[in-house]
Amino acid sequence: MSNSLAPKLLAEFIGTFALVFIGAGAASIVGGAGGGGITAVAFAHGLAIMAFAFAYGSVSGGHMNPAVTVGVLAAGAMGVGEAVGYIVSQLIGGIFGALLLRTVLGGAATGLGMPALAHGLALGTTTVTITPEAGFMIEALLGFFLVTVVLSTAVAGRAGNLAPLAIGMTLTLNILMGGALTGAPFNPARALGPMIATGNFSDAWLYMTAPIVGAIVAALLHAGLVRLAHERMAAEPGRATQTPAE
Numbered sequence: 001m002s003n004s005l006a007p008k009l010l011a012e013f014i015g016t017f018a019l020v021f022i023g024a025g026a027a028s029i030v031g032g033a034g035g036g037g038i039t040a041v042a043f044a045h046g047l048a049i050m051a052f053a054f055a056y057g058s059v060s061g062g063h064m065n066p067a068v069t070v071g072v073l074a075a076g077a078m079g080v081g082e083a084v085g086y087i088v089s090q091l092i093g094g095i096f097g098a099l100l101l102r103t104v105l106g107g108a109a110t111g112l113g114m115p116a117l118a119h120g121l122a123l124g125t126t127t128v129t130i131t132p133e134a135g136f137m138i139e140a141l142l143g144f145f146l147v148t149v150v151l152s153t154a155v156a157g158r159a160g161n162l163a164p165l166a167i168g169m170t171l172t173l174n175i176l177m178g179g180a181l182t183g184a185p186f187n188p189a190r191a192l193g194p195m196i197a198t199g200n201f202s203d204a205w206l207y208m209t210a211p212i213v214g215a216i217v218a219a220l221l222h223a224g225l226v227r228l229a230h231e232r233m234a235a236e237p238g239r240a241t242q243t244p245a246e
Helices: 005-029 035-060 066-074 080-108 132-155 160-182 188-198 204-235
Strands: 121-123 126-128
Touching: 005 035, 005 080, 005 188, 035 160, 066 080, 066 132, 066 188, 066 204, 080 188, 132 160, 132 204, 188 204
Parallel strands: none
Antiparallel strands: 121 126
């Protein structure tokens, strides 16, 4: 392992470990992601990501999510070998975070923040059950939103030092909307950790693949916007145009 890659992988491990320990821990303590605790769960995840993105953004970029890494890779902002290392570190960090959470909470844990599709969720005078197809769409969209913000702020450098704030707030808003519907991990590492710690792999295919699909779509759209901006600049050489990313 190169000396330049090792700190990046360690940063991704620690950041993802913290995200799962804090985020899934909050979900366990307040009794799941639904009901009145959803705000606490959303802010626990968002603040954790924001804090560690500030801490490690200059080291590894602060991905802490395999879907983000795939999106950055698809956008051409990192190499395949580095991306594989990031993803392995993130998955291991998520698993370790969930296992430690199980150790410290023991029987007091409520599902260890395990994501689940809503069944009979009360919405006003009716109830809603999220099918796997609907859940896939929700998780893909939430992953799309997150990766779009990451590419347009942290990767493009357009938000400067405020990129971690934008990313953390996106995580918070996503969970406020989707937490009661799917658990809203939109992060394969965040989902896999509690699955392994509890031995419950319900809808694992959905939680592992949907955010990746959303990330790839976000990267393709991002690349298309960059290309259109460059073409506009070429067509209007006398006019300065700010591109979405470089």
